[in-house]
Each structure stands twice: as structure tokens, then as C-alpha cells.
Amino acid sequence: MSNYLKYGYLEVKDVVSFPSLKMITKHPVVVSECIQEIPCNPCVTSCQFQAISMEGINGIPVINFEKCSGCGKCVSICPGLALFLIGIKGKKGLVTLPFEMLPVPLKGEKVYLLDRKGKEIGQGDVLRVIFPDKSTKSAVITVSFDNIELIKSVRNIRSLK
């Protein structure tokens, strides 16, 4: 077990499981970084494809990658902001993440890619921005970048400005 409770972030190896590369070439698929038993299940109830399951309300979300359509509804609703979509489109890596800060970057904007510690690990382009549908949800942003490896590490963005 790594030191995530000491430092507050996961290492890539701590993430319970990632979908295969083949899977995420078809369309983006959700990955969960929710690894503690806490009383919370809106990811399960918000998924119309039953791709997320949980044992009781205190379980850890288990993702059925095959069933995930990559719609990102769970990314928007997750109270812990702990769900992300990862994908590969052509030669580009894609990460979709929840975003609750200002300014919300705009489509086409260049941004810094940040890892789980907030460290810059590259630059990417904002491919899509979904503003919150009601004020209850978070904005959901998709970024694309050249280094496909980074899909396992990009978990935040920052405006270049």
C-alpha cells in the first residue's frame, strides 16, 4: 500500500484498475479514484448503463469497463470529484475531468496538464467543455494531448494565462 493517506494523492499503481488500451480506443471509459469505504453512491444510481456497482452504500465503486458508454454523467455528479474518463482518439490521449474553479477554460484553449500533485506535466488542448447543467453539478472538461502515456496521470488543468 502506498502513502496516499500520508500525502493525499494516489500513485498510478494505487488506482484499482484501468481499462485496456483497446477498449479506450473505441470510446473513452471511466476510471475511479475513489478507494475508501465512504457512504456515497450517486455514481451507481446516475449510470443508466449499470456500469458501476457497489456493495451497499459504503462499498467502493467497481467499474464494468465493457458496459461504460463514456457519457461522463458520473464524472459530473461524483461528490468526491474522483471519477475521470480516459480515451485515445487517433494519436492523441484524452482525459475528461470535473472542474470547479474559475476561469473555466474554453474549447480550443491551450492549458497546462497537471498531475495528482498539481505538477505541470505537459500542455494540452481543451476539446470539449460541458458547463454544469444545474448549479448542482460540476463542469466537465475534456483535454487532448500528444503523449498518450499521460492518460494515467493528467488529473487537473490550469489556464496558460
Add this chain to the structure above:
Amino acid sequence: MREINIHPILQFSHGKELKFTFDGKTMKAYEGETVAMALYRSGIDIFSESPKLHRPRGMFCAIGKCSSCMMRVNGIPNVRTCILPVREEMVVEKHEGFGKLPDYIEKFAEPFEINKEVAIIGSGPAGLSAAITFKEFGIKALIIEENPQLGGQLIKQTHKFFGSEKEKAGTRGFEIARDLIKNIENSSIDYITNSTAFAIDENKIGVFRNNQYMKIYTKYLLIATGAAEKMIPFPGNDIPGVFGAGAAQTLMNVFGIKPGRSVLMIGAGNVGLIVSYQLLQAGIEVKAVVEAMPTIGGYFVHAAKLRRFGVPILTSTTIKEVRGNLRVEKAITISIDKKFKEIPGTEIEWNVDTVCLSTGLIPSVNLLAQAGCKLKYVTSLGGFVPVRNKDFQTTNKNIFVAGDVTGIEEASTAILEGHIAALAILEKMGLKTKKLKIESIKNLNNLRGSPFSKKIIEGLKEVECE
């Protein structure tokens, strides 16, 4: 000067402008705002001074629980300015020592009496949920609230709540509060705000409201007075700019005021982590979160949200000292070993103007103690808590309790507890609520199924009687 102009979650609107005086100077306020908030918005840091050493004191809790912001208002000393709404032409002054009574006080209004079958003290998630439950069974309860608005601390929670659909998981706290309050306002439930319940004498509650004494006669009483933030001892802990983390939340999320420019957060429990993230959302720099324990106490996901923005969380680290003349200028932290002993040479100096304490909450049991309800000290529940049965009935059989006053937990558990306590009182009144009550108790136990609740469950065994 401390205005939050843009915010990713909240929109702030101001009431009309009012004028009042502070130590002889004309000040501006917005209608609906409290005196302390208006002063802080205008750049005032010092609200009082220590009675003996005359050290400057700032505001600390911002929710009417501590005594840091007491001033003389229209001649009356020791008024908690953080919960007193500004009125046009109000005269506000800092006072020396313990304050002197004026020679002349405007005559208090005649006391008056009301009779109510049920009264609820406190309108946080527990109190509101109880009031709504009473309404659903045709009983009109009276809510007594000390703050200017209903909702307790739920109104300042901007994060999405955990839980299941039943607990509105995924909805932000202030929106849950808004729905509960709307439910109260749209129904015939009576409530009085700016009203302090100060004593309970058998079937009578003494309440002070504006300049009027009210006697409220009631058969059943539900006490849902919540909790207050803990102060911890360290040199400089009284320098203006040292706040309870909840006070920072009230300033920024209720009133749209920046508590500072740059913050050091003490404590990595859920409050510390959540408030740090909310400070970032308000455009305020958070230098670090320090935590005395070797691991983060709050939910990991809250820590991860913060780390992603580059905010360090330093475990096995404690606050050593805060320095500053009239306002925090520096904070010094130090690493500690497994026995919590300071390790010399590991000090870090932080250039901050604000230090937030999120080192735990204490249940506000004062009224329960005064009413003669049996209390017991349970560490895992936050301090002294009322002894009660599964129905939340205290040792005084007409007094029930719910929410954080019964032990520090979550808003979701408070909502359920208020519901259960109300159902139990309704049952005493002869209504058929038993089945629903048992079901709700089961739901409450389900919510406590996570490893985080283990200590709570242990603690509950010590105070739950038959």
C-alpha cells in the same frame, strides 16, 4: 476591499446600503448583513481586546458561539456582533474590559408568552428536518433560531454531499438547505430568528429577541443547537486573523467576503480539507494544510481534490506559533514524532495573513446542561453529549435532541436524527409513527456503516440508554 467578485459556485447579491457608526466613524453595510461582517468587509480586523492584557482580538467563530466579536451596540455591552444584523444608524463601539452597563437603557418591551405543543431550538439540518416531519403529521412546531437566517451551517456548504439519492447525494449543501428552508417558509411552520433561547425551566423556555423577553410554554422540546469550533493552545492563537475554519466559510460562502489573502489551514479532517478547497474557489491562496496525526483524517477524495491544485498536506506537523502585531503576519509549523514531540530544526515559516483552525468541534450542550439533562464526556463524539435513548429522548423526558449536539457527525445524519426525534415525539403524542421511526433508525445505522463511523458507533454505546 475584501469582496469576492466572481465565484464558480455561488452568486452574491447585496441588499440596500445602510449606514452605521463604528467608534464614531461612519461605516457602510448591506441590508441583511451582520455588524461583524460589514466591519470585516470594510477592512476592520480588531473587534475587541482581552480584558486584562488588552491584546487585540479578531472574530473567531462568526456564528454566535464564542465571545471574540462582542461590542457595545446602542449602549448595550457584550453584544455578539457576528449574528446581529446591521440597522440604519446603529451605534457600534469596541469596549474595554468586560464592558460597562449604560446609565440609561431604553425600556425593554413587555414580555409576552406563547403556548406551543412543540418547540425546536436550532434550525440547522436536524432542526429543519424535524420541523418538516412535524408538519407532515399536522403538528405546527415553533423554530427558535439565534442567527438572522434559518439553515445553521448547511447554508455555507458549497460542496456536493455524499450519501445516497435519499439524502440528495450529489447536491450541494447550501441547495439542500435552500430546499428545506423553502419548505418551511411555504408552509405554516412558525419560526423566529435573531432569537436566543437562554434558559429552560420545566415546560418554559426563556427567549430573548431584539429587546423583548419571550416565555414559550411547550410540552415537548427538541434541542438541535449544533456545535462550536475548538480553539487549540499555541502562542499567538488570539491574534486577529486566526479563525475557526467555519468562520472563513461563513465569511466567503454566506457573505461573499474574503477572509484573507493567504491562508494556512490547521487540521486535515473533512472540515479542514473542504474549507481549504473552498478558499481556492474564492480565489484565496492556501499555502498548506498541516495535520498533527500521521495520516489525513478526512476523506481521501477531499485531500486529492486539494493536492491536484498543488496545495501540500503536511502530516505529523503541528502549529508552533503565530506572529503578528495587529493581524497575523507569519505562522510557524514544526514536525512532530510518533509521540507528538516537536522535532527541533524542522520549523517552517509561512508568510500568511490568515490561519484557520479545523481541529474539531464541540457539541453546544449549554442549554441541556442548564435544563438538567444528564451529560457524559465521550471523546469520539466531541466532548460532553446528552445521555439519551434510541428515540433521542434525554434524561429529561420532555426534551429530545438531534444533530451535532448529540455528537459530531455529518449533515446527512443530522437530517435523519431530526426526523427520528420528531417521529418519536409524535409517537408520544399518540400518532402512529412507530413503523416509520424504526425504518429511519435502520437508515441511520446504514449511513454509519463506513469504517469512518466505527469510533462514533463505539462512542454512541456509551451514551445510549434504554
